[in-house]
Amino acid sequence: MPSIGFENRFRTLTNTLFSNWHETVNKQVRKRIVALNANPNKSTLINYHMTTQALKEVIAEAIQNGSEVRALGGAWSFSEVAATTGFLIDTWPLTYRFTVSRTQKHSSYAGSERDLHFVQCGNSISSINKYLYKLDKSLKTTGASNGQTIAGAMSTGTHGSAIEVGAIQDYIRSIHLITSPTKSVWLERKSAPAISDIFARKFADKIKRDDSLFNAALVSFGSFGIIHGVVIESTDLFYLHTSRSFIDFDEEMWKAITTLDFSGIKRPIQDRNPYHFKVVIDPNKRDKVSAEMMYKYSMDEPIPACDDAEPAARSGQADEVFTLLAAVTDIVGATKDIISGLFRSFYKEISGVCGTIGETFSDTTTRGKAFSTAMGIPLERVREALNIVFDEYDKDWAPAIVSLRFVRSSQATFAFTAYSPTTCILEIDGPRSNKVQDLAARVWKKLDDNKIPYTFHWGKINNLSAKNINSRFESTKINDWQKARRTLLDSDELRAVFANDFLRTLQLHN
Amino acid sequence: MITKDRMSSSMREARRRVCVLAVIGLVACCTFYGCATYRTNIPQQTLATKRVDQSRVVWSFFWGIETAKNPITDSDECFGQGLGEVTVKSNLLFDLISVATLGFASPKIVQWHCASPNSTPGVVPESATDLGCDTTADSSCDTLNSGNIFCCVTYTILCGKKHCDTVRVDSADVD
Numbered sequence: 001m002p003s004i005g006f007e008n009r010f011r012t013l014t015n016t017l018f019s020n021w022h023e024t025v026n027k028q029v030r031k032r033i034v035a036l037n038a039n040p041n042k043s044t045l046i047n048y049h050m051t052t053q054a055l056k057e058v059i060a061e062a063i064q065n066g067s068e069v070r071a072l073g074g075a076w077s078f079s080e081v082a083a084t085t086g087f088l089i090d091t092w093p094l095t096y097r098f099t100v101s102r103t104q105k106h107s108s109y110a111g112s113e114r115d116l117h118f119v120q121c122g123n124s125i126s127s128i129n130k131y132l133y134k135l136d137k138s139l140k141t142t143g144a145s146n147g148q149t150i151a152g153a154m155s156t157g158t159h160g161s162a163i164e165v166g167a168i169q170d171y172i173r174s175i176h177l178i179t180s181p182t183k184s185v186w187l188e189r190k191s192a193p194a195i196s197d198i199f200a201r202k203f204a205d206k207i208k209r210d211d212s213l214f215n216a217a218l219v220s221f222g223s224f225g226i227i228h229g230v231v232i233e234s235t236d237l238f239y240l241h242t243s244r245s246f247i248d249f250d251e252e253m254w255k256a257i258t259t260l261d262f263s264g265i266k267r268p269i270q271d272r273n274p275y276h277f278k279v280v281i282d283p284n285k286r287d288k289v290s291a292e293m294m295y296k297y298s299m300d301e302p303i304p305a306c307d308d309a310e311p312a313a314r315s316g317q318a319d320e321v322f323t324l325l326a327a328v329t330d331i332v333g334a335t336k337d338i339i340s341g342l343f344r345s346f347y348k349e350i351s352g353v354c355g356t357i358g359e360t361f362s363d364t365t366t367r368g369k370a371f372s373t374a375m376g377i378p379l380e381r382v383r384e385a386l387n388i389v390f391d392e393y394d395k396d397w398a399p400a401i402v403s404l405r406f407v408r409s410s411q412a413t414f415a416f417t418a419y420s421p422t423t424c425i426l427e428i429d430g431p432r433s434n435k436v437q438d439l440a441a442r443v444w445k446k447l448d449d450n451k452i453p454y455t456f457h458w459g460k461i462n463n464l465s466a467k468n469i470n471s472r473f474e475s476t477k478i479n480d481w482q483k484a485r486r487t488l489l490d491s492d493e494l495r496a497v498f499a500n501d502f503l504r505t506l507q508l509h510n
Numbered sequence: 511m512i513t514k515d516r517m518s519s520s521m522r523e524a525r526r527r528v529c530v531l532a533v534i535g536l537v538a539c540c541t542f543y544g545c546a547t548y549r550t551n552i553p554q555q556t557l558a559t560k561r562v563d564q565s566r567v568v569w570s571f572f573w574g575i576e577t578a579k580n581p582i583t584d585s586d587e588c589f590g591q592g593l594g595e596v597t598v599k600s601n602l603l604f605d606l607i608s609v610a611t612l613g614f615a616s617p618k619i620v621q622w623h624c625a626s627p628n629s630t631p632g633v634v635p636e637s638a639t640d641l642g643c644d645t646t647a648d649s650s651c652d653t654l655n656s657g658n659i660f661c662c663v664t665y666t667i668l669c670g671k672k673h674c675d676t677v678r679v680d681s682a683d684v685d
Contacts, residue, residue, distance in 0.1 A: 020560075040629060041627055092559045095627045124557075
């Protein structure tokens, strides 16, 4: 392949500072490369190829310079998982999309080709929602806010609270992965191929159908190469009916949280189970919790009376409020009731709002110096875990809220939604203050002391280390993930170029 | 033994210190971080990834007669994709400068986010012999790299060589 010269195709900033969305990571990077398609507004195969070639050349130059390479999505991760001091590639302009025809899906794929869409890595979740809406299709689930890119969201295990669906990586069917200056591979499960050989070969140099490789690559946070594109599996467009109310935190609520049996709690709709269930708790006032329930309706079903979901307004919460809250609560302390007042204002009751998934989870987000940690916990241990959070809060309070979400377990090797059949995600959120960080650290320790198993969301604040990763993830999974990485990156040189400080801290880089 | 008067006096002192610290904290935050944020955006537009260098302190002098230097232009900053969001921030220090100079000098922090491209979907040619090279070479050279001879040359190289060959799926290609 002749050289394209990525410096001519992409834009490069040298020795620049990288800071993530929530300003928890700040790193000086050697090169920040903005990857660009030749014609950014019209998806063509040949231009996709040219971008693949240019990305290969970035890898080649990094190897030549002894540098690392990391593809960057929306920079929403709180942790250092996406950071590097080497070459950081901005993928946000890579937003090509390709349809899949009947002959281009794999012969053994049982679903409709209309559900399969090949999207380039830089497409954000919100832009995919808008794209699919025009086709009467929908993503199966998303996170609560949708500015992440598809490759970044899947690579860190981003999830919503769709009880029966899983996380974002669970509807990825194929991955186009650039693994070296000369090679890109098309990855799929052998047990569930989706795309024909001819289609796959038009994008990649090689096709690998292997369950363990595919499952490992799904949540690999940029460590397996550059994910240039993925095939997503959509579903028919549907509505979500949302209600949110403050409900007594009694035994019936505990039953709902620990068994997902909703029969004892107040529900706005009785004829079906919620599609999405989320509980938010102000640890200062634990007599009631904010319970959010969403019910799924197909487009041709009658839907109960409701208001339209508000159109996406990007006016997120906070800005400097987090900084102020962190400073004030660290210094003064006695502002619990102000936090409770803010909690009530953020989590207003909703009696019935309807919208598609893209309208319900719009691209809003918190801004400013926030803190968030999320732990995957087996349902049967959630009560103990939550009581530990409350105990630690009572010992020394922090301006934090606690939320619980519920996600079906994932096939991805490093999915933190690992507990079958449903993982509860316990989240502690607040301003990035000493008090909040201290509360989280005490909770992590107590969970360990009490031998409560838990995993960490890769993209949120955690205390993962080489010492404790075996306690967070099963050793067989760690071995499988490393073995898959060694298979796809078959030299020390390649494994070094796709490593970063985060990986080295966990001793996963070899 | 601590008398009731002494205890209440020490409590009052502690409370006074806490209040002083709180005021210092608030003033410090407002002075250096910002007290006011104004934001405008295009609601349906997806944003590019944040970059810390996309933030600038701009000064307006002589009540607007001389406006901010270094204007932010889309072609320089956003590679032709346009701005998706602009945020203007002020803080106590900047407000004091404006007041003290009677508006002669008025600084503000301007931050911006680029818009992300909204690509029209493409079709992958059905035929194994077609990689989309049979369109006019100009199609890959328009918009972003308009007039960029290099782009056209590389397009020709790609389309004229291997990538316009038939896509053969050999057994060696599939594991």
